[in-house]
Amino acid sequence: MTRYKRVSGDAVEYEVFARKTRGEPLHQVGSVVAPDDDLAVAYARATYDEERWIEMAIVRKDDIIELWQPGEP
Amino acid sequence: MSLSDLVLSIADNKQMLGLRYAEWATRAPSLEADIAAAAMGLDDLGHSRVLLGCLEPLGEDPRGQERETDSGSLRSLPYFDEPWTEWAQFVAANAILDTAFTVMIEACVNGSVEVLQHRLRKMLMEERYHFLHGRSWLKSGINAEPLNRAWTEAIEWFGPPDGEVALLHREGKLSLGPKELQARLEEQLETKAPKVEVDWKGWDPVRRRSKPGAIDEHTFSMLRGLEEKKFAPTSAQSKEV
Numbered sequence: 596m597t598r599y600k601r602v603s604g605d606a607v608e609y610e611v612f613a614r615k616t617r618g619e620p621l622h623q624v625g626s627v628v629a630p631d632d633d634l635a636v637a638y639a640r641a642t643y644d645e646e647r648w649i650e651m652a653i654v655r656k657d658d659i660i661e662l663w664q665p666g667e668p
Numbered sequence: 669m670s671l672s673d674l675v676l677s678i679a680d681n682k683q684m685l686g687l688r689y690a691e692w693a694t695r696a697p698s699l700e701a702d703i704a705a706a707a708m709g710l711d712d713l714g715h716s717r718v719l720l721g722c723l724e725p726l727g728e729d730p731r732g733q734e735r736e737t738d739s740g741s742l743r744s745l746p747y748f749d750e751p752w753t754e755w756a757q758f759v760a761a762n763a764i765l766d767t768a769f770t771v772m773i774e775a776c777v778n779g780s781v782e783v784l785q786h787r788l789r790k791m792l793m794e795e796r797y798h799f800l801h802g803r804s805w806l807k808s809g810i811n812a813e814p815l816n817r818a819w820t821e822a823i824e825w826f827g828p829p830d831g832e833v834a835l836l837h838r839e840g841k842l843s844l845g846p847k848e849l850q851a852r853l854e855e856q857l858e859t860k861a862p863k864v865e866v867d868w869k870g871w872d873p874v875r876r877r878s879k880p881g882a883i884d885e886h887t888f889s890m891l892r893g894l895e896e897k898k899f900a901p902t903s904a905q906s907k908e909v
Contacts, residue, residue: 627700630808637801638700641707 608656609635613648621652669832669873671781671841672728677743677825677876678769679719684748685766686712687887691751692758704801705758711794712766718787725783736892739882745821746879751887760814763802763857768822770795771844771852778843779836803857819861825876826850828868 606628612621624643629635632653639653690709696702723729734741747765752758773791776784806815826846827833837845844852854860871878882888890896 628698629700629804631804633800634700634804637797637804638704640797641704641801642700644707 605630607631607635609639609653610656610659611639611643611651611653613643613646613651615646615648617649621650624651626656627653670728670730671836672723672726673730673874674772674833674836675719675722675726675776675784676730678772679716680743681745681748681765681769681825682712682719683716683891684742684744684883684887685761685769686710686716687890688748688752688761689758692755695755696758697755708762708766708798708801711798715791715794718791722783722787726781739885739888740880742883742888742891743875744883745825745877746881747818747821749881749883751884754811754814756810757814759802759805759810760818762798763806764815764818764822764853766795766798766802767856768825768849768853770799771849771856772826772842774852775837775842775844775849780840799856806857816862820864820866821877822853823850823861823864824866824871824878827873827876828866828871831868831873 607630609627609629610623611625611627613624614621627635627638627642629638635653639651643651686709688709689705689712693702693706693709696705723731732741745765747757747761752761770792773788773795777788777792779785826849829846831846833842833849834845836842837848850861867878883891
């Protein structure tokens with residue numbers, strides 16, 4: 596299965612996670628593309644800071660270990 | 669010159685920095701950078717308003733009527749006089765000038781003046797993201813010209829070794845003097861400033877700059893709300909008259 600990637604050159608895709616209360620788990624709110632962690636942090640904050648999150652975190656998409664994908668058994 | 673004059677200088681510079689950032693909200697190299705330019709612009713315009721709100725509690729508001737008609741009375745640096753034409757100018761301002769304003773705000777927050785200690789602290793949290801953005805783009809490499817210009821203007825803005833900022837530092841109102849501010853800026857950016865020779869005799873202590881000039885006419889009209897009026901319905905304009 597071919598998956599769409601929107602990165603080019605040295606840029607890396609990061610997934611952005613956040614939550615609004617301590618009681619809820621972190622959930623994915625979007626993604627950003629950046630050449631390094633610092634810029635990814637700045638972009639994530641600029642792009643997803645509209646809501647009152649109590650926590651936000653980013654992770655390199657390549658560091659996520661997938662167990663299965665949509666369409667797989 | 670007083671602490672209020674310095675706070676007004678930070679406010680005017682942040683206002684212009686915010687406006688110049690905003691001009692790049694659709695011209696930056698990537699969608700993420702566009703959004704960051706818009707977000708940082710909003711932050712700095714907000715910071716400017718908070719700083720202006722500190723003038724009254726400081727006991728002195730140096731803003732005069734001339735600010736309504738004379739763009740040369742605003743206290744922003746020459747770097748903001750004209751819109752930036754290259755991304756490198758954005759990056760140099762973001763990395764060096766924005767961080768220079770932040771280290772001055774740090775010096776206010778860590779100084780002895782209560783209203784600045786309390787009201788400016790939140791800015792430092794927001795500025796962390798501006799710093800990460802600027803430093804990362806700076807590391808990717810930009811032209812020397814805007815970089816040297818930004819360093820020169822930052823060092824000029826910190827002021828002479830025996831000037832008002834040095835005095836405010838000695839009095840404890842600022843936790844850092846000009847020399848320490850430059851050292852802190854260099855430490856933050858992990859780089860040394862180029863050698864800058866400032867002729868302090870030609871330096872304007874109120875506008876904290878050596879170069880004469882002022883912001884462009886269009887931007888000044890926008891600040892005064894005149895650009896906005898051009899888009900108002902004719903009926904609304906005639907009512908005002």
